[in-house]
Amino acid sequence: MIYSGGDDILAILPKSKTIETYRDIISEFKISTISGGIVFAHYKIPLSYVLQILRENEKKQRTKVKMVLHIIYKTFSSSGCFVKNIYLE
Amino acid sequence: MCVIIGLYWEHLKKSLQGKSFWDEHYKDNKISGKKEGEKLCGFCFAKRKYHGKQFDSVAYFAIADYCAKMEIESLLEEYDIQLVFREDMEYKESLSEIIKSHGKPSKYYGLIMADGDGMGEKVDTAFKNGKIEDFTTELSGYSKKFTKITEKTKEV
Structure with a gap:
């Protein structure tokens, strides 16, 4: 746990325990519903960058809809895909 | 290279490369309590051991x-x-x-950020009804509960 201020939580966990812990947290909280974000990140990515991604996405999705969980998987190498030019139109 | 900020410090002493540079660096700066294989510059080592506490990577x-x-x-x-x-x-x-x-261990960790929905309104209502103290006490109770939940993950 990095901080826990009542309804406001930031925690770092092993990958295999993250979803399970998030589920426990939302089921425990009875005052209101909870929305949040999870980032699975490679250990070599700077933590400040991972936090920035997490905060930006959590903020973005909160304005749209409540009671949701936004999940991002951030790999060490950049990921992308190839699209043939003919499919661009 | 410092494993945290990724800067090459070895260039400061070209005669010493790799492990010997880091051994000398810890000896010169009287840094003790480092783990084997830990390559941290002075700044990052201070952050890792801030006020005698261990902050894990x-x-x-x-x-x-x-x-x-x-x-x-x-x-x-x-x-x-x-x-x-x-x-x-x-x-x-x-x-x-x-x-x-x-098999190999995972190189990924998870970072959770969660926040209660519509808490501003709930705080306002508690203020109006004069129940803000009860409300904050209840919230701090949840803080402790959530800390316990995350601590539980240390168990196998």
Whole structure:
């Protein structure tokens, strides 16, 4: 746990325990519903960058809809895909 | 190279490369209590050991459950955990055997951020009804509960 201020939580966990812990947290909280974000990140990515991604996405999705969980998987190498030019139109 | 900020400090003393540079660096700066294989510059070492407390690296969280499962937690105290991810495991034969039989540990960790919905309105209502103290006491109770939930993940 990095901080826990009542309804406001930031925690770092092993990958295999993250979803399970998030589920426990939302089921425990009875005052209101909870929305949040999870980032699975490679250990070599700077933590400040991972936090920035997490905060930006959590903020973005909160304005749209409540009671949701936004999940991002951030790999060490950049990921992308190839699209043939003919499919661009 | 410092494992946190990724800057090459070895260029300061060109005659010393790799391990010998870091051994000399820790000796010169009278830095003690470092783990084996830990390559941290002065700034990052101070952050890791701020006010005598140990602040673990994110690599520690990626591997913590694997180490607990395999009963090799002592590695976390003894070695810089990034060594466990290296391909050449010569420094620890027993570890290479574990990896052969159980696979490599995950290089990923999870970061959770969660926030209650519509808490501003609930605080306003509690103020109006004169129940803000009860409300904050209830919230701090949840803080403790959530800390317990995350602590539980340390168990196998």
